[in-house]
Amino acid sequence: MKTTLRRTADPLKTNADLLVVCVSDPKKLAGPARAVDRAFGGALSTAAASGDLEGGAGKLTVFHAGDRLRASKVAAVGVGGGGTEAYRAAGRTAAGALNGKRAALAPPPKATEAEVEALVEGLGVGAYRFQRFRTGDDARRPDLERAVVISEATTRDGLERVERTVEAVNAARDLANTPGNHLTPAVLAERAKALGAEIPGLTVKVLGRAQLERMGAGALLAVARGSAEDPAMIVLRHRPKGAAPARVLGLVGKAVTFDTGGISIKPSGGMEEMKLDMAGGAAVLEGAALLARLQVPVEFIAVIPAAENMPGGRAVKPGDVITAMNGTTIEVINTDAEGRLVLADGLAHAVREGATHVVDFATLTGAIVVALGEVYAGLFGSDDAWTEEVRAAGEASGDLAWHMPMHPDYDPLIRSRVADLANAAKKRQAGPVYAAQFLAEFTEGVPFCHVDIAGTGMVDGAGTGFGVRLIRALGEGVASER
Ligand code: BES
Ligand code: MN
Numbered sequence: 072m073k074t075t076l077r078r079t080a081d082p083l084k085t086n087a088d089l090l091v092v093c094v095s096d097p098k099k100l101a102g103p104a105r106a107v108d109r110a111f112g113g114a115l116s117t118a119a120a121s122g123d124l125e126g127g128a129g130k131l132t133v134f135h136a137g138d139r140l141r142a143s144k145v146a147a148v149g150v151g152g153g154g155t156e157a158y159r160a161a162g163r164t165a166a167g168a169l170n171g172k173r174a175a176l177a178p179p180p181k182a183t184e185a186e187v188e189a190l191v192e193g194l195g196v197g198a199y200r201f202q203r204f205r206t207g208d209d210a211r212r213p214d215l216e217r218a219v220v221i222s223e224a225t226t227r228d229g230l231e232r233v234e235r236t237v238e239a240v241n242a243a244r245d246l247a248n249t250p251g252n253h254l255t256p257a258v259l260a261e262r263a264k265a266l267g268a269e270i271p272g273l274t275v276k277v278l279g280r281a282q283l284e285r286m287g288a289g290a291l292l293a294v295a296r297g298s299a300e301d302p303a304m305i306v307l308r309h310r311p312k313g314a315a316p317a318r319v320l321g322l323v324g325k326a327v328t329f330d331t332g333g334i335s336i337k338p339s340g341g342m343e344e345m346k347l348d349m350a351g352g353a354a355v356l357e358g359a360a361l362l363a364r365l366q367v368p369v370e371f372i373a374v375i376p377a378a379e380n381m382p383g384g385r386a387v388k389p390g391d392v393i394t395a396m397n398g399t400t401i402e403v404i405n406t407d408a409e410g411r412l413v414l415a416d417g418l419a420h421a422v423r424e425g426a427t428h429v430v431d432f433a434t435l436t437g438a439i440v441v442a443l444g445e446v447y448a449g450l451f452g453s454d455d456a457w458t459e460e461v462r463a464a465g466e467a468s469g470d471l472a473w474h475m476p477m478h479p480d481y482d483p484l485i486r487s488r489v490a491d492l493a494n495a496a497k498k499r500q501a502g503p504v505y506a507a508q509f510l511a512e513f514t515e516g517v518p519f520c521h522v523d524i525a526g527t528g529m530v531d532g533a534g535t536g537f538g539v540r541l542i543r544a545l546g547e548g549v550a551s552e553r
């Protein structure tokens with residue numbers, strides 16, 4: 072999606088497949104909504120009076136324009152009492168009415184810069200479709216190519232940041248949605264290298280099997296044992312001049328490119344969704360690249376441990392004891408609790424390489440979906456100030472995360488009879504907390520957060536790009552504290 076900024080233009084005379092106008096109070100149409108109402112002979116007011124046109128955030132009413140406008144259709148979208156979340160929702164629903172390449176957005180004159188940008192962002196992510204594997208013109212719908220933004224509240228620079236953000240979110244979704252046979256650890260590593268080649272100041276290194284063996288990354292290697300695909304640890308770095316030297320942001324993302332469960336195999340129903348088990352890694356990859364692309368002055372190290380979890384003659388078995396990169400021994404009770412294993416080595420690597428504050432994103436537990444659904448991710452933290460920073464970045468960006476507890480009294484759940492730790496608890500309780508406590512063992516005491524995105528990162532079998540916007544907001548926050 073490319074945007075064009077028109078500070079002043081007549082929405083009625085703007086060419087588009089869809090003109091988007093915002094409604095806060097349907098009884099008092101204002102700005103472009105009022106102008107459209109007049110051009111339509113009062114059709115919007117009539118719809119409002121009958122209750123068909125509503126002002127609640129994200130409510131959508133579509134009018135076909137005939138020859139009254141230069142646009143073919145009008146989407147009147149509710150923005151309720153305003154705020155970025157409402158405008159983002161409005162953009163997202165408006166995209167549902169789009170059936171062409173070109174949109175025009177006419178927010179009300181009172182909308183703030185942040186609200187206008189949220190509307191554009193919502194439209195861009197709402198218009199996303201995954202069509203890579205559809206053949207034939209009938210099967211494909213046109214992608215949104217251009218959005219004309221009629222507003223005095225935003226700037227060209229601001230809109231460009233929105234464009235880059237939308238691209239990053241949608242790129243993370245493309246990676247997540249790509250099936251396991253097309254997205255292996257090696258393919259993910261290629262994407263990382265391509266981003267490194269394209270973005271100044273972003274360096275990318277891929278550690279392959281031989282290096283992982285030399286480093287003793289026994290947890291990541293154990294997960295990959297059953298697969299014919301080689302694992303990889305993808306490492307991105309950004310060291311901009313003028314970044315605050317005090318903090319190095321560590322971003323870690325789980326990238327299990329397919330999770331069968333391994334020997335502790337999953338039931339077959341719905342297993343295809345486990346192609347999305349690299350959504351955390353995709354968000355970290357695209358989110359980190361976005362920080363570098365936008366030249367946010369924050370130093371970061373991003374680590375994406377990637378592997379495929381398969382059963383096989385060489386696969387890790389329940390009861391096996393493995394040694395993680397930091398020397399901790401782990402009894403593998405359940406081979407389906409593989410995310411915490413790949414993250415153990417990813418987190419240890421990020422800390423070893425100098426991260427002072429770490430956050431990981433992972434589709435880690437089915438239980439977080441039961442607890443929080445698709446709205447809030449689960450947020451766990453070892454340090455209150457850092458956890459609050461991550462939570463606030465989520466709230467500001469629209470990637471919501473709810474602070475869940477950690478406590479030493481949960482530790483008995485992660486004890487093993489034979490090794491330092493067990494990767495699954497014998498008691499069926501507090502699964503997401505237990506996973507977070509396990510991960511904390513690999514962070515050497517640096518402020519650590521874990522974001523469980525099993526619910527928010529995948530909705531109805533598709534990737535959402537959750538995490539990309541949180542990472543951008545978090546990086547900007549850390550950068551602003553110089
Ligand atoms: N990738 C899954 C978690 C998951 C489940 C994500 C459903 C999205 C939707 C993870 O590797 C897993 O299998 N977790 C187990 C952990 C258990 C064995 C301790 C789970 O949640 O059942
Ligand atoms: Mn699993």
Ligand code: ZN
Nearest residue numbers: 327330348410
């Ligand atoms: Zn998994």
